Amino acid sequence: xxxxxxxxxxxxxxxxxxxxxxxxxxxxxxxxxxxxxxxxxxxxxxxxxxxxxxxxxxxxxxxxxxxxxxxxxxxxxxxxxxxxxxxxxxxxxxxxxxxxxxxxxxxxxxxxxxxxxxxxxxxxxxxxxxxxxxxxxxxxxxxxxxxxxxxxxxxxxxxxxxxxxxxxxxxxxxxxxxxxxxxxxxxxxxxxxxxxxxxxxxxxxxxxxxxxxxxxxxxxxxxxxxxxxxxxxxxxxxxxxxxxxxxxxxxxxxxxxxxxxxxxxxxxxxxxxx
Amino acid sequence: xxxxxxxxxxxxxxxxxxxxxxxxxxxxxxxxxxxxxxxxxxxxxxxxxxxxxxxxxxxxxxxxxxxxxxxxxxxxxxxxxxxxxxxxxxxxxxxxxxxxxxxxxxxxxxxxxxxxxxxxxxxxxxxxxxxxxxxxxxxxxxxxxxxxxxxxxxxxxxxxxxxxxxxxxxxxxxxxxxxxxxxxxxxxxxxxxxxxxxxxxxxxxxxxxxxxxxxxxxxxxxxxxxxxxxxxxxxxxxxxxxxxxxxxxxxxxxxxxxxxxxxxxxxxxxxx
Ligand SMILES: Nc1ncnc2c1ncn2[C@@H]1O[C@H](COP(=O)(O)OP(=O)(O)O)[C@@H](O)[C@H]1O
Ligand SMILES: [Mg+2]
Numbered sequence: 376x377x378x379x380x381x382x383x384x385x386x387x388x389x390x391x392x393x394x395x396x397x398x399x400x401x402x403x404x405x406x407x408x409x410x411x412x413x414x415x416x417x418x419x420x421x422x423x424x425x426x427x428x429x430x431x432x433x434x435x436x437x438x439x440x441x442x443x444x445x446x447x448x449x450x451x452x453x454x455x456x457x458x459x460x461x462x463x464x465x466x467x468x469x470x471x472x473x474x475x476x477x478x479x480x481x482x483x484x485x486x487x488x489x490x491x492x493x494x495x496x497x498x499x500x501x502x503x504x505x506x507x508x509x510x511x512x513x514x515x516x517x518x519x520x521x522x523x524x525x526x527x528x529x530x531x532x533x534x535x536x537x538x539x540x541x542x543x544x545x546x547x548x549x550x551x552x553x554x555x556x557x558x559x560x561x562x563x564x565x566x567x568x569x570x571x572x573x574x575x576x577x578x579x580x581x582x583x584x585x586x587x588x589x590x591x592x593x594x595x596x597x598x599x600x601x602x603x604x605x606x607x608x609x610x611x612x613x614x615x616x617x618x619x620x621x622x623x624x625x626x627x628x629x630x631x632x633x634x635x636x637x638x639x640x641x642x643x644x645x646x647x648x649x
Numbered sequence: 650x651x652x653x654x655x656x657x658x659x660x661x662x663x664x665x666x667x668x669x670x671x672x673x674x675x676x677x678x679x680x681x682x683x684x685x686x687x688x689x690x691x692x693x694x695x696x697x698x699x700x701x702x703x704x705x706x707x708x709x710x711x712x713x714x715x716x717x718x719x720x721x722x723x724x725x726x727x728x729x730x731x732x733x734x735x736x737x738x739x740x741x742x743x744x745x746x747x748x749x750x751x752x753x754x755x756x757x758x759x760x761x762x763x764x765x766x767x768x769x770x771x772x773x774x775x776x777x778x779x780x781x782x783x784x785x786x787x788x789x790x791x792x793x794x795x796x797x798x799x800x801x802x803x804x805x806x807x808x809x810x811x812x813x814x815x816x817x818x819x820x821x822x823x824x825x826x827x828x829x830x831x832x833x834x835x836x837x838x839x840x841x842x843x844x845x846x847x848x849x850x851x852x853x854x855x856x857x858x859x860x861x862x863x864x865x866x867x868x869x870x871x872x873x874x875x876x877x878x879x880x881x882x883x884x885x886x887x888x889x890x891x892x893x894x895x896x897x898x899x900x901x902x903x904x905x906x907x908x909x910x911x912x913x914x915x916x917x918x919x920x921x
Contacts, residue, residue, distance in 0.1 A: 461815065463812065463815045465812060477863060477864045480804070480864060484816070496866075
């Protein structure tokens, strides 16, 4: 069952992956991934470290060639044309501190209408940047150097950058890596707000299940293949997840509640490889 | 005006500095950001083989053989980086040492050319001809136009290569284009600074400017200003002081660097 299954006709898919296979070095990282993400949903892609989450995202973005299978995003094959409609927040911004770039200059790189001659600062540029990435607290950061931001600030700048392209699909790779725990709560709140406001498809990649319960409507568990998918409360208790792929879930081994187990704020539930 | 400024050799040297100082600095902004300083050094050292092979093939002016050989080495480096799992540093160290050894051996086969070794290792800007000036001016125009026209994608590429790709930048074209421009600027600057010191003109001006600014706009402007000041200033100083020109230019860059370090320290003692 998928989120759109109750409709008579399936909604157009934001992401369709058919039998994707990728081998890196001596490792078969993706071993036949099948995936269909309907439009407008906020979903999570989870899996232990090294399970191929980043590799799968790179395939969706045309950064990694498939050895077999195929990928379509927003109904089109991956290419420069469709990538214009996609936002991407990478796992890390390995920015060299010797590169001078302030937040305003970095954000302006995403929009042709702010590519003023040689980064001249104008009121109009700032207006465009703030209008297209509202609610992210960018205004006080605009003149700050990118290399001097905290993990949480940098993460918000990267989200603002991705939203400036007016994406229809937003892919976030481990968005809370490098953000402290209280910051994480704000962060998921912020992503939730973006989803509520824009109604775009959002894929959150994470090895942290805590947020999945509160935010995602559907969860895909990856370990070389999609080993399990469903609503968050189904996936976390799925025997197939534990047995078939050597993953177990802590600390919620058992529960006897009739409703979905919502972990307390700030307590991540993490998938481990056994 | 001091007499020595009327000398044509001095005018040619000053024009070389005027053209190449700012151009190398402009490229250097991205070279330092992308940790390519050693790359630039490798290209410079490979010029020795270009010089020796050029003489052996009967060229009086080795500019063209040097350019072709350096571009060949640069493209080989990019190719090896894409196709092998060797580390960048390793690839460059291999190409650098092999081209120096090959250059020296090829020169040793031509005893009458042995004296040229110093000229290329240490530079001799006071001996350049008008054709060298013309090459330098053409390279400076090409570098300035290309870098300013692709400033946005270059900046994005330096910030995050994958993000640049997803944002629609033509990453491969930019990488190759940038490396070819860098090769052009570095190999022509060898006549001024010599193989041993040419990287100083690429790396020192952006490093000097970086300590004083934190926007790309200011970084580019200040780097070009330092590149110009250091190159022209060094040539001007070397004559009355009767010092070798290339090392004097590098020392001028070094003095600017030290001054900028001091200013940055005084402004904010916590930061380097
Ligand atoms: N360039 C590479 N060469 C060889 N192996 C790689 C390469 N990149 C990633 N891998 C391997 O692929 C596997 C999946 O990596 P990745 O997609 O980053 O996982 P995740 O994002 O889920 O942590 C890991 O085992 C990793 O070691
Ligand atoms: Mg990853």
